[in-house]
Amino acid sequence: MTRTVQYRELAHVIKQSIDDGQFRLTGKLPTxxxxxxxxxxxxxxxxxxxxxxxxxxxxxxxQGSGMFVRENKREGCLSLGQTRGLSAEFPGKTVQSTVLSLELEPVGDALASRLKCKASDMAYNVQRLRLVDGLPLALERSTYLKRFIPYLSEEIAQGSIWEYLRNDLGLNTGFADKVLYADRLSSAEAEALGLNAGDPCLVVEDDVYLANGEMFDASRVVYHYERAKFFTLADLK
Structure with missing residues (x-):
């Protein structure tokens, strides 16, 4: 187990303790x-x-008092400041993934420049419908370069791909460039999300990098406009 995976696992455990109210009495973390x-x-x-x-x-x-727990004013919101997988964003809810397609194929010219690779490089193209408590929330299309993710199956994609990448493959994930914009649904997107073609939608495009600066994943996620809310932390210093 790498150090990176270990401290991320600890962060997940502490976050669960925060959500469970373990630190509610003191309002802050232990030393x-x-x-x-x-x-x-x-x-x-x-x-x-x-x-x-x-x-x-x-x-x-x-300063001088410790690390305090923030009151949860963002229940049901998706974090724009992190890419940690949908399951981690909705503790206590049932998050499911329906795999619509999973293909191992060349990246192609359209994505090669974005992924900073050759068009002939092999990648897993995955399309999933993400549901929270049985309701469609997002339609996700992701491309994972095979040289970083040597194996990806439908069974893995039905769960948390992020947990697989970090815990099973031990990938040292670093950061993601995010673009958020409004668009309108295509017929196929609308059918998957239970909406009408031409309805508005929120789109997030992620370019995801390892800690060494190598990009391994490019995704486009289309969110249900009635169910998706986003949260980000603003530093006012």
Missing amino acids: EDNLMKLYGVTRYCVRNAVAVLQESGDVYPV
């Missing part, structure tokens, strides 16, 4: 030393996990 003892991890792991939570807006520092 670094106490977190180290509680989870049996290094100071490096604790600091990086807390940094992940701070970046996602789950905690904030108060």
